[in-house]
Amino acid sequence: MADSWANSTDLHLDxxxxxxxxxxxxxxLREAVRTGRLAPGTRLPPYRALAADLGIARNTVADAYGELVAEGWLAARQGSGTRVALRTEPPRPRQRRPTPAAPLQGPRHNLSQGQPDAAEFPRAAWLASARRALTSAPNAAFGPGDPRGRPELRRELADYLARARGVRADADHIVVCSGFSHALRLLGPLLPRTTAVEAYGLAFHRGLLTGAGIRAVPLAIDDHGARVAELPATGAGAVLLTPAHQFPTGGPLHPLRRAAAVDWARDSGGLVVEDDYDGEFRYDRQPVGAVQGLDPEHVLYLGSVSKSLSPAVRLGWMVLPDRLVDGVLAAKGEREAWASALDQLTLADFIGSGGYDRHVRRMRQHYRRRRDQLVATLAERAPHVRVTGIAAGLHAVLELPPGTEPAAVAAARRAGLALDGLAAFRHPDSTMPAADGLVVGYSTPPEHAFANAVAALCRVLPPG
Structure with missing residues (x-):
């Protein structure tokens, strides 16, 4: 034979x-069984199929199978074909390995912030969109990916974001990414070397900026959001804001401050980076549109489906000022290396068919019920604890008496509760007064466990 390695079904034979x-x-075949490449119970190809793959006579394969059956390596039964026998010669002794430690058990109740209810993923609707997208996808979709993202998704995003979030953009100014963190990595080389961030936020995001050589300076916040009037004093050339729902304290950026942030960017040539991480979920207030709508050339808008749909989908988007498009595309490279084209096409169909809107509306009601149950239980069992930041989003902040947060967090861990204290989100260089509190996610626990999770939370709160 021309090639000593012949390819069979799911195996190679020398x-x-x-x-x-x-x-x-x-x-x-005997060697493949003996070494474990063909595990006990593995079904072998039929005579005809293996003979065709190897380019040899069918009788040659039949004779080889028969010999190995007689030796006990293989077993043949009518109607089930030929399989590797369940009992062969004793395995060779293996080197002993240390017994791995038992895996650590997860929390009994997960009240972590930032995670949607995984059980509510719209499987049937997503599957229907995937089928339609796959059926209608052009052949080019199965080639190297465009770093901008699939045009079908960018067009749908432009329409959806304009309608639902007040974003001003066309498809040419949208670049698809795999989520907010990916967006920050791409933007790192393009942002000013000093960038302001809110004094309370995710340390992971600050770390991404620092890793890109950016000095992330804190900007104080209060009940009206970031104190953008203090931006000139920070020396920053850009600011990262969560204006629709400050993370983690929960309030929207006051309208006057939204306008002031844009005025600062215009006057200084700076840039506002808008993180719209859960803008679709609002309950007791009118929708808050994107700051980007005030000035698309000075505000960079970032969003994703990690809260609205699932972090497993791994899709996000950047709506970029014209001057940043080429730089972001250069950072991505010539081909899309992160976001699956098939997932992009599926999301495009999901948005265009109305499935995304229906899912968001349904989840808005679902999370509102969760929030109301949390608030009602706390009012009954811990009336001394003030609950804030609940007009929107997927988490609440429980304000605690000064000095009690560390003990409450420790008690929660002992009780098997996963949650965070406010201190975990505080910028280490911030000079604003620290506040004690717990950040409680109400979207993560499964429906049947939510009441018990809230009850366990009440038991670890400091007394009034």
Whole structure:
């Protein structure tokens, strides 16, 4: 044979060496079983299929199978084909390995922030969109990916974001990414070397900026959001804001401050980076549109489906000022290396068919019920604890008496509760007064466990 390695169904057989063809095939199959490449119970290809793959006579394969059945390596039963026998020669001794430690058990109740209810993923609707997208996808979708993202998704995003979030953009100014963190990594080389961030936020995001050589300076916040009037004093050339729902304290950026942030960017040539991480979920207030709508050339808008749909989808987007498009595309490279084209096409269909809107409306009601249940239970069992930041989003902040947060967090961990204290989100260089509190996510626990999770939370709160 021209090639000593012949490809069979799900296995490779080396037919080189001395002897006739049947002898070499028998030896190759025996070796594959002996070494474990063919595990006990594995079904072998039919005579005809293996003979066609190897380019040999069917009788040669049948004879080899028969010999190995007689030796006990293989087993043949009518109607189930030929399989590797469940009992072969004793395995060779293996080197002893240390017994791994038992895996650590997860929390009994997960009240972590930032995670949607995984059980509510719209499987049937997503599958229907995937089928339609796959059926209608152009052949080019199965080639190297465009770093901008699929045009179908960018067009749908432009329409959806304009309608639902007040974003001003066309498809040419949208670049698809795999989520907010990916967006920050791409933007790192393009942002000013000093960038302001809210004094309370995710340390992981600050770390991404620092890793890109950016000095992330804190900007104080209060009940009206970031104190943008203090931006000139920070020396920053850009600011990262969560204006629709400050993370983690929960309030929207006051309208006057929204306008002031844009005025600062215009006057200084700076840039506002808008993180719209959960803008679709609002309950007791009118929708708050994107700051980007005030000035698309000075506000960079970032969003994703990680809260609205699922972090497993791994899709996000950047709505970029014209001057940043080429730089972001250069950072991504010539081909899309992160976001699956098929997932992009599916999301495009999901948005265009109305499935995304229906899912968001349904989840808005679902999370509102969760929030109301949390608030009602706390009012009954811990009336001394003030609950804030609940007009929107997927988490609440429980304000605690000064000095009690560390003990409450420790008690929660002992009780098997996963949650965070406010201190975990505080910028280490911030000079604003620290506040004690717990950040409680009400979207993560499964429906049947939510009441018990809230009850367990009440038991670890400091007394009034």
């Amino acid at each position: 037919l080189s060496g001395p002897g006739g063809l049947r002898e070499r095939l028998t030896r190759a």
